[in-house]
Amino acid sequence: MLVFVYGTLKRGRSNHRLMRGARLLGTHVTDPRFTLIDLGGYPGAVEGGETAVHGEVYRISTPLLARLDRLEDVPVEYTRQPIASPWGPAWMYLYGGRRRGRVVPSGMWPRTG
Secondary structure, rough: OOOEOOOOOOOOOOOOOOOOEEEEEEEEEEOOEEEEEOOOOOEEEOOOOOOOOOOEEOOOOOHHHHHHHHOOOOOHHHHEEEEEOOOOOEEEEEOOOOOOOEEEEOOOOOOOO
């Protein structure tokens, strides 16, 4: 299965070590239908809006998906839904927590605009 990551799971970020065993397929930019929020140490994408989120797509195992679900506190802080990617449908984690943050208009985290 595939997963689209856009925050701390990306290469060079604090939780990327959890992606051990995953295979990077490439970078991807979603359709512009989200709002990306900078929550301090991590981002959260919310359904609705006009932002295209920038990230990476990985091929992962079922056990790795379960570990990522624990990290993302599914279904309390995040949920996941499939999105289209060049390699087929990929899971994307959507923020549903109560914490507020700043909108990231560029769709790239850490924020670049």
